[in-house]
Amino acid sequence: MDKARILILSASFGDGHNTAAHHLAQALSPRNEVRIADPCDLGSPKTNRFLCKVYREVTTYTPWLWALIYRSTDRQDFTKPLPLLKPAEDALGTLLDEFLPDLIVSTYPIYPYILERLFKSRKKVPIVTVITDSIEINAAWTRSPSDHLLVTDNHTRESLITQKIAPERITITGFPVSPRFGELTKLTSDAHISPFKVLYFPTSRSPHVRKIMRSVLEHDTHITVVLGHNVRRLYRKAHEIKQEYPHRVTLKGWTKKVPDLLCSHHLVVGKAGGATVHEALAAQCPMLVHHIVPGQEEGNIELLERLEVGRPATDPQKISDAIGRLLGDKGALWRQQKANLLAHAIPDSAANAAKFIESKLPDS
Numbered sequence: 001m002d003k004a005r006i007l008i009l010s011a012s013f014g015d016g017h018n019t020a021a022h023h024l025a026q027a028l029s030p031r032n033e034v035r036i037a038d039p040c041d042l043g044s045p046k047t048n049r050f051l052c053k054v055y056r057e058v059t060t061y062t063p064w065l066w067a068l069i070y071r072s073t074d075r076q077d078f079t080k081p082l083p084l085l086k087p088a089e090d091a092l093g094t095l096l097d098e099f100l101p102d103l104i105v106s107t108y109p110i111y112p113y114i115l116e117r118l119f120k121s122r123k124k125v126p127i128v129t130v131i132t133d134s135i136e137i138n139a140a141w142t143r144s145p146s147d148h149l150l151v152t153d154n155h156t157r158e159s160l161i162t163q164k165i166a167p168e169r170i171t172i173t174g175f176p177v178s179p180r181f182g183e184l185t186k187l188t189s190d191a192h193i194s195p196f197k198v199l200y201f202p203t204s205r206s207p208h209v210r211k212i213m214r215s216v217l218e219h220d221t222h223i224t225v226v227l228g229h230n231v232r233r234l235y236r237k238a239h240e241i242k243q244e245y246p247h248r249v250t251l252k253g254w255t256k257k258v259p260d261l262l263c264s265h266h267l268v269v270g271k272a273g274g275a276t277v278h279e280a281l282a283a284q285c286p287m288l289v290h291h292i293v294p295g296q297e298e299g300n301i302e303l304l305e306r307l308e309v310g311r312p313a314t315d316p317q318k319i320s321d322a323i324g325r326l327l328g329d330k331g332a333l334w335r336q337q338k339a340n341l342l343a344h345a346i347p348d349s350a351a352n353a354a355k356f357i358e359s360k361l362p363d364s
Contacts, residue, residue, distance in 0.1 A: 003031065003032050003033045004031075004032045004033065004102045004103065004358075004361045005032070005033045005034075005035075005099060005100060005101045005102050005103075006028055006032045006033070006034050006035075006101060006102065006103050006104075006105060006357065006361075007034075007035055007037065007095070007096075007099055007101035007103075007104045007105070008021045008024055008025055008028075008034060008035065008036045008037070008104075008105045008106075008107070009021075009036075009037055009038070009039060009092070009104065009105065009106045009107065009108060009111045010036060010037070010038050010107050010108060011038055011040055011107075011108040011110075012038060012040075012041065012048065012052045013051070013052060013055045013108075014055070014059075014273060014274075014293075014296075015273055015275045015276075016107075016132040016133075016175075016273055016274035016275045017107040017108050017132055018038075018107075019176075019177075019274075019275040020107045020130050020132050020175060020176045020274075020275070021036050021105075021107045022036065023176040023177060023178055023179070023350040024105060024107075024130065024176045024350055024353055024354060024357075026178075026179060026350065027176070027179065027350040027351050027353065027354035028354045028357065028358070031358070032358070035099055035101075037092075037095055039088040039089075039091045039092040039095065039111065039114075040085075040087075040088045042088070042091035042092075042095070043086075043087030043088040043089070043090055043091035043092075044087040044088070047087070056204075059293045060203050060204055060291075063292070063293055063294050064294070066293060066294060066295065067294035067295055070138065070294060070295030070296065071295065073138060073139075073140050074138060074139045074140075075139075076140070078109075078110055078113040078140060078143070079113055079116070081117065085110065085114065088114065089114045089117070089118070092111065092114055092115070092118060093118050093122075096118060096122055097122075101125055102125055102361055102362055103125055103126045103127075103128065103357065103360060103361050103362070104125060104126070104127050104128070105127075105128045105129075105130060105357060106127060106128070106129045106130070106146065107129075107130045107132055109129070109131075109138065109140040109141045109144060110140065112127050112129055112144045112145050112146045113144070113145065115127055115145075116145045125362070126147045126148070126360050126361075126362070127145070127146045127147050127148075128146065128147065128148045128149075128150060128356075128357050128360060129141070129144050129146035129148070129149050129150070130150045130176065130353065131149055131150065131151050131152070131156070132152075132175065132274040132275075133152075133156075133274055133296045133297075133299050133300065134151075134152050134153060134155070134156045134274065134277070134278075134299045134300050134302070134303040135155050135156050135159050135299035135300075135302045135303055135306075136159075136295070136296065136298045136299025136302065137156065137159060137160060137163070137299065138295065138296065142160060142163050142165055146169075147169070147360070148169055148171060148356075148360060149165065149169050149170050149171070150171055150172075150173045150353055150356065151170055151171070151172055151173070152172070152173075152174055152175045152274075152278060152303075152349075153172060153174070153303060153344075154172060155302075155303060155306055156172075156299070156303075157170050157172055159299075171356055173346075173349055173352040173353040173356055174278070174282075174346030174348075174349025174352060174353075175274060175275070175277075175278030175281075175282075175346075175349055176349050176350040176353050177259075177275075177278055177279050177282045177347065177349055177350060178258075178259050178279075178350070179348070179350055179351065180259040180260070181259050181262075181263070181279070181282040181283060181347035181348075182347040182348045182351075184259055184260060184263040184283075185263065186263045186283060186284045186285075187263070187264065187265075187266060187284070187285075187338070188338070189335040189336075189338035189339050189342070190335070191266070193266060193327065193330075193331040193334065194220050195220050195221055195222045195248075196219060196220060196221045196222070196266050196267065196323070196326075196327060196331075197221070197222050197223075197224070197264070197265040197266050197267075198216050198221050198222070198223045198224070198265060198266065198267045198268075198269060198323070199223075199224050199226065199261050199262060199265040199267070199268045199269070199270075199285070200212065200213065200216065200223055200224065200225045200226070200268075200269045200270070201226050201228070201268070201269070201270035201271065201276065202225065202227065202230065202234060202238075203230070203271055203290075203291050204229075204230045204233055204234070208290070208316070209225075209234050209237050209238055209241075210237050210238075210240065210241055211316040212269065212290060212316050212319060213225065213238065213241040213249070214241065214244075214316065215316035215317065215319045215320040215323075216269070216319065216320070216323065217241070217245050217248060217249075218320050218323075219320070219323050219324065219327060220327070221248070221323070222248050222249075222250070223248065223249055223250070224249075224250040224251075224252065224261060224265065225238050225249065225250070225251050225252065226252045226253075226255060226258070226261070227251065227252065227253050227254075228253070228254055228255075229254070231253040231254065235251070235253075238251055239251065258279065259279070259282075259283065262279055262280060262282075262283035262285045263283045263284075263285070265285060266285070266286070266334065267285065267286050267287070267288065267323070267326065267334070268280050268283075268285050268286070268287050268288075269287070269288045269289075269290055269313075269319060270287065270289065270290065270291075271289065271290065271291040271292070271293070271297070272289045272291070272292045272293065272297035272298075272300045272301050272304075272312075273293070273297060273300070274296070274297075274300060277289075277300040277303065277304065277310075278349075280310070281307075281309070281341065281344065281345050281346070282345055282346065282347045282349065283345075283347075284338060284341035284342055284345050285341070286309055286310055286326070286334060286337040286338065286341065287304055287309065287310035288310060288311065288312075288313040288319055288322050288323075289301055289304070289310065289311070289312045289313065289314070290313060290314055290315075290319065291314070292312060292314065307340055307341075307344050308336070308337065308340050309337045309340050309341050309344070310337070
């Protein structure tokens with residue numbers, strides 16, 4: 001019997017879209033023929049790389065400007081062709097003709113609008129949109145002509161219903177995280193907290209790296225810093241702190257061991273991106289957020305606070321104070337947050353989403 005062909009559409013504006021697409025492909029590939037594509041990159045790679053760089057710079061250094069851009073998309077009519085997206089639309093049309101998918105999954109909100117236009121001259125297939133944000137959902141997602149919307153949690157589902165989205169179109173699967181989260185042993189709420197192991201994902205705003213590291217190290221802590229793409233820009237500053245605090249700092253560049261690190265640390269300090277927040281939830285690792293991109297990431301903060309498993313701490317002093325509260329009374333607050341996480345974590349989210357997607361294949 002021929003395998004079903006599933007096309008997963010992603011984009012590189014932030015890590016969440018690609019993260020969700022990659023883990024969905026992992027879950028779907030054993031039983032289906034799966035292809036991941038970024039139509040924006042296929043249609044105009046140079047322009048796409050430039051815009052992705054601009055996105056990273058604006059969200060990191062001038063988040064107020066991104067807030068204006070993000071809010072403006074709430075009013076944008078994506079049902080009409082946009083000149084900037086014409087290369088992506090042409091590339092997606094070619095992809096449909098070549099791959100002939102039985103079902104399409106989109107982890108980026110714009111593609112279903114393009115598909116609706118392309119289907120006017122092609123066979124229509126089911127579209128499943130994976131919403132990678134939580135609670136605070138942009139209208140680009142909610143007005144989507146997708147057949148089905150997969151969401152991260154019940155709070156987000158209720159938010160969509162209040163926006164007049166039909167409940168039968170919405171399914172809770174969790175954010176598609178790595179299957180590794182379902183396999184790894186997590187720290188339990190009765191774990192030892194001395195030293196308190198903190199995992200830190202810095203942004204490229206280099207002046208903050210040393211200050212945040214010092215604020216963490218004021219306590220009985222060990223800090224692991226994952227520099228990732230910023231290793232060249234930040235290594236010297238981070239290494240300076242490592243020399244100040246011997247045997248208490250571990251530095252890592254790019255790593256595929258993020259699930260292992262999250263599951264073995266007591267706390268994560270990072271930005272409020274959808275992928276990072278939901279990986280922390282899957283790892284049952286409480287979180288402090290040091291950087292928030294206005295708009296899509298505000299809902300992720302709200303989710304952490306509603307579940308009582310994390311909070312914003314946007315400067316070094318707030319981070320130090322928050323860690324002090326977590327460690328007070330023999331770690332009572334941290335232990336409560338761990339218990340809350342145990343109740344809400346969805347480590348098998350990619351498998352959940354894959355099962356739902358397969359159930360919507362024609363003739364399934």
